[in-house]
Each structure stands twice: as structure tokens, then as C-alpha cells.
Amino acid sequence: AQSVTQLGSHVSVSEGALVLLRCNYSSSVPPYLFWYVQYPNQGLQLLLKYTTGATLVKGINGFEAEFKKSETSFHLTKPSAHMSDAAEYFCAVSYSGGYQKVTFGTGTKLQVIP
Amino acid sequence: NAGVTQTPKFQVLKTGQSMTLQCAQDMNHEYMSWYRQDPGMGLRLIHYSVGAGITDQGEVPNGYNVSRSTTEDFPLRLLSAAPSQTSVYFCASSFSGVENTEAFFGQGTRLTVV
Numbered sequence: 717a718q719s720v721t722q723l724g725s726h727v728s729v730s731e732g733a734l735v736l737l738r739c740n741y742s743s744s745v746p747p748y749l750f751w752y753v754q755y756p757n758q759g760l761q762l763l764l765k766y767t768t769g770a771t772l773v774k775g776i777n778g779f780e781a782e783f784k785k786s787e788t789s790f791h792l793t794k795p796s797a798h799m800s801d802a803a804e805y806f807c808a809v810s811y812s813g814g815y816q817k818v819t820f821g822t823g824t825k826l827q828v829i830p
Numbered sequence: 831n832a833g834v835t836q837t838p839k840f841q842v843l844k845t846g847q848s849m850t851l852q853c854a855q856d857m858n859h860e861y862m863s864w865y866r867q868d869p870g871m872g873l874r875l876i877h878y879s880v881g882a883g884i885t886d887q888g889e890v891p892n893g894y895n896v897s898r899s900t901t902e903d904f905p906l907r908l909l910s911a912a913p914s915q916t917s918v919y920f921c922a923s924s925f926s927g928v929e930n931t932e933a934f935f936g937q938g939t940r941l942t943v944v
Contacts, residue, residue: 759935822872
């Protein structure tokens with residue numbers, strides 16, 4: 717069985733500060749990992765995804781995430797927060813099951829304070 | 831490209847009524863799925879389909895039916911609406927067989943059952 721845990725349902729940062737959103741996964745087989753962003757009243761949009769090989773993944777809007785197998789983590793970071801980053805972020809995992817059965821975390825709402 | 835289109839965007843139902851949420855995609859994706867999003871619970875999988883004529887249950891299937899007669903369409907039917915089905919519903923699609931591909935989401939249907 718696969719699951720995803722996102723630490724912190726709400727995170728507040730000042731504009732210009734580091735953004736760190738935490739995600740830990742459990743999977744009995746090698747995982748495929750994703751971060752999605754949801755702006756208010758919209759659907760989810762892919763930020764970045766982990767593929768086998770490179771452990772540091774770069775995504776859109778300056779976000780990146782590092783896959784750490786030893787820690788079963790896939791934390792999302794951005795060096796400098798912008799007001800437009802305020803949204804809800806979801807970590808998700810799927811596995812080598814032949815089709816895309818994706819399990820989502822419960823989400824982290826990011827607030828950016830001017 | 832339209833991507834994934836969901837209709838309606840908003841709906842209010844009375845308890846016991848039935849309705850169908852529509853989902854269509856124009857990307858020739860084999861895999862389609864329905865999620866519900868509730869505060870603090872992330873996205874939970876209701877039903878999914880790996881191709882026309884093939885559907886299966888997800889995590890929370892009770893009270894919902896699906897069918898997949900074409901590659902493009904994947905409607906979700908509420909048989910007898912209950913207040914517990916008040917939620918935001920998202921349809922998603924992706925290619926199957928490419929296990930780290932991304933899911934494309936519709937804009938969501940906000941359903942209220944009174």
C-alpha cells in the first residue's frame with residue numbers, strides 16, 4: 717500500500733523567504749512522486765515530478781524538490797517566496813502498477829505575508 | 831486545446847435526487863479518474879478507468895456509478911444524493927502505461943446537497 721504524509725496543513729512565510737513544504741511517502745515498491753499546486757477555485761496543476769535517476773527535480777515557477785530514498789522524503793522548496801505562490805500544494809505518489817493510480821496527501825496551504 | 835472539461839461548475843441538489851457530472855478530455859488519454867476533495871482530506875479516488883469499457887472502484891466508491899463508453903468521456907453518476915456527498919469533484923486524465931506521466935485535471939464541480 718502507498719501513502720503520503722504532508723507535515724503542516726498551513727504554512728506561512730514572508731515574501732522573499734525560503735519556502736519548505738514537507739512530504740514523506742511510504743511505498744513497498746519504487747515510487748513515482750509528484751507535487752501539484754491548486755490556486756483558489758481551480759483544478760490541480762503539475763509543479764514537478766520525480767523520474768528515476770536525478771534526485772533533484774526542478775519544476776515550474778522556481779520550485780524544486782529532492783528525492784531522498786533513505787528518508788522516504790520528497791520535500792518541496794523555493795528559495796524566495798512570491799505573493800503569487802499563495803496556493804494549496806499537494807504531494808502525490810504512484811507506483812509501478814501499470815497505470816496511474818495516484819494517492820494524494822492532504823495538502824498544505826501556503827500563505828505568503830507581504 | 832480544451833484539455834479536461836467538467837460540467838457543471840456548480841450544482842445544488844436536494845437529498846435523494848440523482849445527477850450526472852460530466853467529464854470529457856480531448857488528449858486521447860486512456861486513463862481517467864474521479865476524485866472528491868474535502869477540507870483536510872486531500873483528494874480521494876472515487877472511480878477510475880483504464881480504457882473504454884473498463885472501470886474500477888477507488889477508495890470511496892459508495893453512492894457513485896461510472897461508465898466509459900468512449901475514450902473521451904467519463905461521467906460520474908450520483909444515484910441518490912446525500913449531504914455527505916457535498917464536496918468538490920475533480921476529473922483527471924493521463925496516459926496509461928507511462929508510469930511517471932502527469933495527470934491533467936478539470937476545473938472541478940462544486941456540489942452542494944441540501
